[in-house]
Amino acid sequence: MNKRLSITLLTAPAMIVLLGVFILPMLLMLLLSFQDENQAFTLQNYALFVQDSFYVEILWRTIRVSLWTVLATLLLGFPVAMYMAQATGKMRGIVTMLILAPHLISVVIRNFGWVVVLGEKGWINETLMKLGLIEQPLRLLYNELGVVIGLTDSFIAYMVLAIATSLYAIDPSLSKAASILGASRMRTFFTVTLPLCLPGMIAGTTLVFSLSMSAFVTPALMGGTSVKVMPVIAYEQIMATLNWPLGAALAFLLLGSTILLVTLYTWLIETKRYKEVFAS
Amino acid sequence: MKKLNVLGLITFFVLVLVNLPFLVIIPSSFTAAGYLAFPPEGFSFQWYTMILDRPEFIESLWTSLKLATVTAVLATLLGTLAAFALSKYKFRGSGFINALMLSPLTVPSLIIGISALLFFTRIGIAGTFTGLLLAHILISIPYVVRLVLTGLSTFDYTLEKAGYMLGAHPFRVFWDITLPLLRPAIVSGMIFSFLTSFDNVTVSLFLVAPDTTTLPLAIFTYMQETLDPLVASISAVVILLSLVFIVLLEKVYGLERLFGLNSQSH
Numbered sequence: 001m002n003k004r005l006s007i008t009l010l011t012a013p014a015m016i017v018l019l020g021v022f023i024l025p026m027l028l029m030l031l032l033s034f035q036d037e038n039q040a041f042t043l044q045n046y047a048l049f050v051q052d053s054f055y056v057e058i059l060w061r062t063i064r065v066s067l068w069t070v071l072a073t074l075l076l077g078f079p080v081a082m083y084m085a086q087a088t089g090k091m092r093g094i095v096t097m098l099i100l101a102p103h104l105i106s107v108v109i110r111n112f113g114w115v116v117v118l119g120e121k122g123w124i125n126e127t128l129m130k131l132g133l134i135e136q137p138l139r140l141l142y143n144e145l146g147v148v149i150g151l152t153d154s155f156i157a158y159m160v161l162a163i164a165t166s167l168y169a170i171d172p173s174l175s176k177a178a179s180i181l182g183a184s185r186m187r188t189f190f191t192v193t194l195p196l197c198l199p200g201m202i203a204g205t206t207l208v209f210s211l212s213m214s215a216f217v218t219p220a221l222m223g224g225t226s227v228k229v230m231p232v233i234a235y236e237q238i239m240a241t242l243n244w245p246l247g248a249a250l251a252f253l254l255l256g257s258t259i260l261l262v263t264l265y266t267w268l269i270e271t272k273r274y275k276e277v278f279a280s
Numbered sequence: 281m282k283k284l285n286v287l288g289l290i291t292f293f294v295l296v297l298v299n300l301p302f303l304v305i306i307p308s309s310f311t312a313a314g315y316l317a318f319p320p321e322g323f324s325f326q327w328y329t330m331i332l333d334r335p336e337f338i339e340s341l342w343t344s345l346k347l348a349t350v351t352a353v354l355a356t357l358l359g360t361l362a363a364f365a366l367s368k369y370k371f372r373g374s375g376f377i378n379a380l381m382l383s384p385l386t387v388p389s390l391i392i393g394i395s396a397l398l399f400f401t402r403i404g405i406a407g408t409f410t411g412l413l414l415a416h417i418l419i420s421i422p423y424v425v426r427l428v429l430t431g432l433s434t435f436d437y438t439l440e441k442a443g444y445m446l447g448a449h450p451f452r453v454f455w456d457i458t459l460p461l462l463r464p465a466i467v468s469g470m471i472f473s474f475l476t477s478f479d480n481v482t483v484s485l486f487l488v489a490p491d492t493t494t495l496p497l498a499i500f501t502y503m504q505e506t507l508d509p510l511v512a513s514i515s516a517v518v519i520l521l522s523l524v525f526i527v528l529l530e531k532v533y534g535l536e537r538l539f540g541l542n543s544q545s546h
Contacts (some may be wrong), residue, residue: 022383028395113302254388
């Protein structure tokens with residue numbers, strides 16, 4: 001069979017799905033976001049965002065919640081990745097399994113589990129009340145804290161994976177060399193290990209940030225009606241208000257601001273790193 | 281060993297945290313009480329038998345299983361074919377096609393869901409099983425392509441050549457040599473597609489109609505109205521089903537490898 005025909009036949013089915021269900025619909029959505037109710041071209045769906053502090057506040061809340069999630073996944077995930085890198089054979093396998101397997105089970109169900117734990121009559125509150133440590137149940141759910149807990153649980157696996165991958169790639173003889181040359185364990189960590197796994201940390205933080213920004217299910221289930229984030233607002237515009245152009249514009253604004261922030265962040269880190277390299 | 285202690289302690293804490301949802305759901309589903317509580321009160325199967333009285337959950341379970349199965353088969357077929365072309369031939373635009381195949385992963389599900397809804401409404405398949413299926417195939421293709429491409433990257437084409445030289449028909453070569461060698465990659469692509477489809481909420485959310493609701497979405501909707509042990513028993517069923525596939529995935533391919541972690545140390 002001729003090569004060109006083979007390539008076409010092999011890739012065509014998948015390409016048709018990609019173009020038909022992904023590329024074309026996205027273009028249509030972009031077009032729609034610039035339309036008003038009479039289908040005339042307009043910037044009002046985007047302009048609304050600049051004029052109305054309501055939407056700015058929601059975007060800021062989305063960013064804030066995502067940043068807290070990045071911080072939590074980094075602080076909790078880094079030690080896990082370190083542990084995995086130092087553990088051997090069987091132990092590493094067990095830890096990997098226990099951190100990855102939950103990630104493959106529906107986020108709705110994991111969120112539900114957290115509701116049982118964190119609710120007003122949840123496990124934590126009931127226990128603390130019984131112990132007499134608190135009189136009123138703590139509000140752990142249906143606020144930003146609840147959303148951050150849910151998102152951290154959802155995305156910590158990504159952070160661990162990204163950091164572990166770069167830790168695995170570090171040549172162990174480097175730390176050995178550092179300690180032979182008399183560096184303390186702390187010093188070895190900060191001058192050898194940490195800089196070398198920076199790419200993994202950048203990958204992990206950007207990934208978790210992007211995922212948190214566009215997360216819908218967790219904010220909807222663990223944030224309640226008072227903690228609305230951009231994806232929830234976009235969803236409501238599409239499915240409840242039926243203002244599709246505005247919903248589309250909100251979704252693109254979210255995507256745009258995520259890309260902008262991630263680019264800015266990686267740019268800042270890269271320049272800072274080069275400065276460090278050239279300064280020393 | 282001493283230096284591992286702090287790390288080990290934090291790791292243990294994190295592992296408990298990420299598994300905590302399941303540790304509370306399973307016991308809660310066996311409660312004898314009429315309300316959600318942890319630790320559960322008493323022991324009974326009443327919330328499991330209660331599922332049988334809720335046709336909407338049973339129906340959505342069937343929809344989900346059907347959807348995930350068909351998605352897994354078709355996404356694996358489409359993705360595997362494309363991966364073959366990308367790996368076997370060097371051609372202009374292969375980089376572009378490769379990037380395109382993986383791109384649904386980089387775009388938020390929210391946008392995929394909204395855009396699919398807008399387009400499907402125009403062509404009249406919004407709310408149908410077909411529409412849902414197409415979207416699920418789309419989000420599964422990247423995983424299949426990536427897995428099969430990885431499998432093909434270490435594939436030894438001289439084995440195929442040997443088959444030809446010994447006089448085998450191309451189909452026989454494919455069936456007896458190529459396919460068995462790639463089976464782990466292809467099978468894990470299929471299992472992963474199944475799980476992706478079975479657990480998806482954000483894309484499905486925009487595409488379901490009352491009669492095509494999937495199970496996670498039925499739970500999502502129910503949870504927003506009521507929180508009772510029924511959610512726990514249904515969730516327990518989903519957890520069990522997912523676990524079967526996760527264990528399969530681990531056996532066939534290994535989770536570490538699946539997620540791109542170095543497996544040299546094993």
